Amino acid sequence: MECRTVARELTIEGTGIHRGEKTALRLMPGTRGIVFIRGGRRIRATPSNVVDTRLNTAIGEGSVLVSTIEHLMSSLYGAGITDCEIEVSGEEVPMLDGSALPFVRLLEEAGTSPVGRQCAPIQVPSVFRSQRGDAWIEARPGPFSLTYEIDFPDPAIGAQRYRFNGGDYAAEIAPARTFGRIQDVEGMQGAGLALGGGLHNAVVVDGCRVLNPEGFRFPDECVRHKVLDALGDLWLLGVPLVAEIRAFKASHTLHVDLTRQIFEAMTEERQR
Numbered sequence: 001m002e003c004r005t006v007a008r009e010l011t012i013e014g015t016g017i018h019r020g021e022k023t024a025l026r027l028m029p030g031t032r033g034i035v036f037i038r039g040g041r042r043i044r045a046t047p048s049n050v051v052d053t054r055l056n057t058a059i060g061e062g063s064v065l066v067s068t069i070e071h072l073m074s075s076l077y078g079a080g081i082t083d084c085e086i087e088v089s090g091e092e093v094p095m096l097d098g099s100a101l102p103f104v105r106l107l108e109e110a111g112t113s114p115v116g117r118q119c120a121p122i123q124v125p126s127v128f129r130s131q132r133g134d135a136w137i138e139a140r141p142g143p144f145s146l147t148y149e150i151d152f153p154d155p156a157i158g159a160q161r162y163r164f165n166g167g168d169y170a171a172e173i174a175p176a177r178t179f180g181r182i183q184d185v186e187g188m189q190g191a192g193l194a195l196g197g198g199l200h201n202a203v204v205v206d207g208c209r210v211l212n213p214e215g216f217r218f219p220d221e222c223v224r225h226k227v228l229d230a231l232g233d234l235w236l237l238g239v240p241l242v243a244e245i246r247a248f249k250a251s252h253t254l255h256v257d258l259t260r261q262i263f264e265a266m267t268e269e270r271q272r
């Protein structure tokens with residue numbers, strides 16, 4: 001496939017979910033992969049630059065950090081953008097409505113253009129797997145598919161499974177919002193996190209109930225959001241991953257660990 005970038009510069013503003021601060025993003029055409037720029041410092045979006053995966057995916061170098069990059073990364077996957085310079089005014093990428101849809105709309109408006117280089121997809125030669133307790137993610141040789149399963153004690157979420165075959169990302173995946181359980185949200189806010197979070201940028205459930213008056217966008221919105229997150233984390237590879245990917249109750253930590261394993265194996269392969 002051809003490597004592509006944004007056809008023109010775009011800007012978007014919003015609030016970060018954890019610190020609750022206003023931030024602006026500027027996306028500019030580029031030719032050197034996906035690069036975040038903060039305070040003049042350049043940080044390449046690669047698995048080796050990930051510094052935190054506890055509640056979001058954050059990249060950094062030295063003291064410079066850019067957090068919550070996953071939904072933007074996922075929308076770049078959806079648009080097939082492999083090259084882009086992304087300037088951020090604050091530490092967090094804006095949360096917008098908690099999904100990737102606002103980014104997708106913006107990227108559709110701007111369009112993409114080829115950068116004059118080929119981006120060969122990665123085909124895994126063997127099984128890669130990352131596991132913690134009963135949660136896992138793996139990539140096996142085969143055509144692309146991403147099958148995700150979650151299982152929550154809250155009846156409002158429960159057990160959900162979704163298989164994405166690389167079809168219509170904008171319709172199937174991008175609208176799915178971040179979700180949380182009310183007890184976790186209260187715990188995070190007590191710890192000074194999720195300060196910018198609320199029903200405007202997340203679906204919050206309390207046992208059987210969905211607290212958002214509008215309810216879910218899809219009956220299986222939660223598992224679709226996990227697919228959205230995984231596609232964003234896997235896009236740290238810089239090119240499409242062609243593999244049969246399966247995940248069970250996984251998280252950013254496991255997604256990024258799998259991505260890092262594949263990235264390192266491919267780097268070794270190239271050096272041989």
Ligand SMILES: [Zn+2]
Pocket residue numbers: 070071178225229
């Ligand atoms: Zn997410």
